[in-house]
Amino acid sequence: xxxxxxxxxxxxxxxxxxxxxxxxxxxxxxxxxxxxxxxxxxxxxxxxxxxxxxxxxxxxxxxxxxxxxxxxxxxxxxxxxxxxxxxxxxxxxxxxxxxxxxxxxxxxxxxx
Amino acid sequence: xxxxxxxxxxxxxxxxxxxxxxxxxxxxxxxxxxxxxxxxxxxxxxxxxxxxxxxxxxxxxxxxxxxxxxxxxxxxxxxxxxxxxxxxxxxxxxxxxxxxxxxxxxxxxxxxx
Numbered sequence: 468x469x470x471x472x473x474x475x476x477x478x479x480x481x482x483x484x485x486x487x488x489x490x491x492x493x494x495x496x497x498x499x500x501x502x503x504x505x506x507x508x509x510x511x512x513x514x515x516x517x518x519x520x521x522x523x524x525x526x527x528x529x530x531x532x533x534x535x536x537x538x539x540x541x542x543x544x545x546x547x548x549x550x551x552x553x554x555x556x557x558x559x560x561x562x563x564x565x566x567x568x569x570x571x572x573x574x575x576x577x578x579x
Numbered sequence: 580x581x582x583x584x585x586x587x588x589x590x591x592x593x594x595x596x597x598x599x600x601x602x603x604x605x606x607x608x609x610x611x612x613x614x615x616x617x618x619x620x621x622x623x624x625x626x627x628x629x630x631x632x633x634x635x636x637x638x639x640x641x642x643x644x645x646x647x648x649x650x651x652x653x654x655x656x657x658x659x660x661x662x663x664x665x666x667x668x669x670x671x672x673x674x675x676x677x678x679x680x681x682x683x684x685x686x687x688x689x690x691x692x
Contacts, residue, residue: 471622510672510685511623556622565676566613571622 469494471559473570480547481578488542488573490557495535501567502531502542503556511556515542519562547577582606583675585684592663593692600658600687602629602673608653609675614646617670617686629656629673663691 470493503511515524515531523532530543558567582605610631615623628636635648647659672686
């Protein structure tokens with residue numbers, strides 16, 4: 468059974484810092500991996516989706532990488548802003564499956 | 580773009596009552612929808628897969644008689660929490676696929692007193 472782990476569980480940084488969020492998964496037979504943002508009490512906002520054949524995806528200040536063989540993904544946030552404060556979730560879609568397996572998330576606080 | 584809606588967005592109920600949550604795909608048809616549950620400060624966990632015109636598939640540990648799922652049309656799935664108890668208080672999110680893109684609903688927060 469797929470398991471997804473995210474480290475760290477919480478992170479507090481001053482505005483302007485570059486930061487890295489980590490995600491690991493136990494079964495490398497994945498179809499794709501997705502990073503989401505969740506604001507308190509709200510639903511999910513998809514940030515980046517990486518197909519299993521890809522190594523990275525970029526959107527603005529966000530860059531996500533995928534190393535399928537080692538079961539790892541990182542989300543890099545450049546020049547963090549207070550508006551980036553949220554919980555970031557990593558989710559894996561296994562091959563042959565449409566449901567996602569989510570990590571427990573990283574709660575990010577960016578201090579002004 | 581495709582949108583998935585949920586109703587209600589939040590609900591407070593007394594222990595022992597039943598609560599129905601609706602999940603709709605607004606501009607596409609979905610033969611399959613997924614129901615997830617998120618407890619405070621925890622991640623989303625898949626509860627069940629809702630299949631149009633057939634029985635839902637439940638994940639291990641989820642009571643099918645307590646969480647009734649009906650997917651009567653290609654745009655609507657409902658989750659009914661029967662005889663709700665305080666431990667059922669959670670954030671319930673549904674999702675649906677449009678071709679190769681998954682869309683999540685905004686979630687329903689349930690508080691059982």
